Amino acid sequence: MHPAPSVILFTVLSGMGFGLLAFLGLGAAQPLGLAAFLLWGLGYALAVGGLLASTFHLGNPQRALRAFTQWRxxxxxxxxxxxxxxxLLLAPVALAAIFGGLLPPMFGATGAAMALLTVYCTSMIYAQLRTVPRWNHWTTPALFMCFALTGGAMLSGHNGAGAILALLLGGLLVFAFRRGDGAFAxxxxxxxxxxxxxxQVRQVAPPHTSENYLMKEMIYRVGRKHSRRLRIIAVLFASLLPAAIQLxxxxxxxxxxxAALLHLIGAFAARWLFFAEAEHVVGLYYDARPAAASIS
Known part of the structure; x- marks a missing residue:
């Protein structure tokens, strides 16, 4: 799949933002005044910034509101x-903290649950696709959730939880990489x-004389050498280095x-691979499987 920068920014930044908002909503960190303004502001900036980045991948961004009509x-x-x-649910909690007060825990807990549900819905956009075997697995929502929780724990100052989650994320990344390599077969x-x-079917001539939309969006070739290096960067920066620093x-x-910056770099590397290594079955029709090209 084509690793569009806007979608990578969307999934990484919004995931970390909603993860931080979930920790703040649960009261894992209870800053007040200026500290609350900075921490809640960071969570909202990451979440909203990521959501806005996603609109740049739309063919007609003015029609983005129509997406809300298909919730069924x-x-x-x-x-x-x-x-x-x-x-909306977390806004009163954030404002109360900024002005020096605290609302009953129920308000924050409800918003936190919705934040994690948002991350899950994002992951299911990809995990539901049977046409992309690498994504069509429980590891996809698990990775999205683990990235969000790890980033949220680190940004909210929970170093112990952040280190444990980072190590769990590293193991999950390694497993997802290995499982995904054989998923298409x-x-x-x-x-x-x-x-x-x-x-036995073989292609005599290409279906098209020139590249089309499907070939641009659904077929992407990444060399194994580059893939291996980025996998190491992803595990090292997103998991091992942040965990060691926190511990x-x-x-x-x-x-x-x-440590949070290192984790963010690793998250970008892992998410780039998430898209670049994903094989869509449409590549078979065009006799252009990325895996075949990556061997050379």
Whole structure:
């Protein structure tokens, strides 16, 4: 799949933002005054900034509001609704903290649950797709949720939980990479199933004389050498280095901010691979499987 920068920004930033908002809503951190303004502001900035980035991938951004009408069948629509409800539900909690007060825990807990539900809805946009075997697995929502919780724990100052979650995230990343490498073959899709023809099928001539939308969006080639390096960067920066810093370095704000920055770099690398390594079955029809190209 084509790793569009807008979608990568959307999923990484909004995930971290809603993760932070979930921790703040649960009262895991209870800043007041200026500290509350900065921390809640960071959560809202990440969440809203990520959501706004997603609109740049739309063919006609003016029609983005129409996505809210399909909530019965579309995970994208459900994500839109849950994100708006989260931001609205947590706004009174944030404002109360900024002005030096605290609301009953029920308000924050409800908003926190909606924040995590938003992350889950985002993940299901991809996990539901049977046409992308690498995504069509429980590891996709697990990774999205683990990234959100890890980032939220780190930004809210919970170093112990952040370190544990970071290590869990690293193990999950390694497992998802290894499982995903064989997912397409395990799905049993072939050029015969892609074209609906029986027997041994081979392509004599390409379906099109020039590249089309499907080939641009659904087919992407990434070399194994580059993939291997980015996997190492993803696990090292998103998991191992932040976990080590949180466990063994004094929890100074500058140090913890540096750990969060490293985690963010790893998250971007992992999310780029999430899209770039995903094979859509339409590649069989065009005889252009990315995995075949990545061997060379």
């Amino acid at each position: 069948t579309s995970w994208l629509s459900r994500e839109g609704w849950t994100s708006v409800l989260t931001l 395990d799905a049993g899709s072939t050029i015969g199933t892609a074209t609906g023809l029986a027997g 063994f370095v004094p929890p100074l704000p500058v140090v913890m901010g540096f």
